Amino acid sequence: xxxxxxxxxxxxxxxxxxxxxxxxxxxxxxxxxxxxxxxxxxxxxxxxxxxxxxxxxxxxxxxxxxxxxxxxxxxxxxxxxxxxxxxxxxxxxxxxxxxxxxxxxxxxxxx
Amino acid sequence: xxxxxxxxxxxxxxxxxxxxxxxxxxxxxxxxxxxxxxxxxxxxxxxxxxxxxxxxxxxxxxxxxxxxxxxxxxxxxxxxxxxxxxxxxxxxxxxxxxxxxxxxxxxxxxxxx
Numbered sequence: 657x658x659x660x661x662x663x664x665x666x667x668x669x670x671x672x673x674x675x676x677x678x679x680x681x682x683x684x685x686x687x688x689x690x691x692x693x694x695x696x697x698x699x700x701x702x703x704x705x706x707x708x709x710x711x712x713x714x715x716x717x718x719x720x721x722x723x724x725x726x727x728x729x730x731x732x733x734x735x736x737x738x739x740x741x742x743x744x745x746x747x748x749x750x751x752x753x754x755x756x757x758x759x760x761x762x763x764x765x766x767x
Numbered sequence: 768x769x770x771x772x773x774x775x776x777x778x779x780x781x782x783x784x785x786x787x788x789x790x791x792x793x794x795x796x797x798x799x800x801x802x803x804x805x806x807x808x809x810x811x812x813x814x815x816x817x818x819x820x821x822x823x824x825x826x827x828x829x830x831x832x833x834x835x836x837x838x839x840x841x842x843x844x845x846x847x848x849x850x851x852x853x854x855x856x857x858x859x860x861x862x863x864x865x866x867x868x869x870x871x872x873x874x875x876x877x878x879x880x
Binding site for chain 2: 758
């Protein structure tokens with residue numbers, strides 16, 4: 657039972673354009689959502705988060721949107737840069753600081 | 768400040784062998800976690816700890832054991848390794864009461880043959 661789903665395994669975007677990564681969840685008890693970025697042969701690194709009481713959080717080029725009624729969140733990166741090429745994981749807090757991760761989306765930024 | 772350090776980075780085990788994956792953090796975090804990542808899948812929680820002497824099972828604990836005798840260290844023990852345990856293992860830590868931002872180690876790639 658996949659509680660957090662990232663339905664796009666990969667995404668290719670031109671440099672300078674907007675990248676939009678999507679994530680859906682099924683558990684309405686999730687109260688906090690995070691995005692992690694992962695380069696090959698490295699551990700994931702925290703990127704941005706959002707509480708369930710908000711619908712938007714922005715940090716520089718990165719913005720996360722949360723639609724609770726649709727149980728959907730998205731990560732917008734604008735403008736996209738070559739260094740943004742990585743695998744992005746969506747995660748949701750399921751209590752006691754346990755995180756439930758999606759499968760990941762591989763983002764490729766083309767020059 | 769090293770953050771979260773995992774050893775070894777790579778290991779090949781034979782079926783039935785045992786080993787311990789080491790994890791140490793120097794951020795004085797109370798919470799520590801072990802995840803595994805299978806190809807094309809997200810990270811799945813194996814075990815976690817909310818402080819020294821306290822551990823609890825995650826989503827996929829079978830075949831693993833943990834201990835937390837100090838705040839810094841959280842080793843993961845594999846007993847009787849099986850091919851299904853071939854995976855990349857990540858250790859992570861986070862500060863209690865924080866926004867649950869977790870700091871991850873670089874991972875241990877384990878192959879069981």
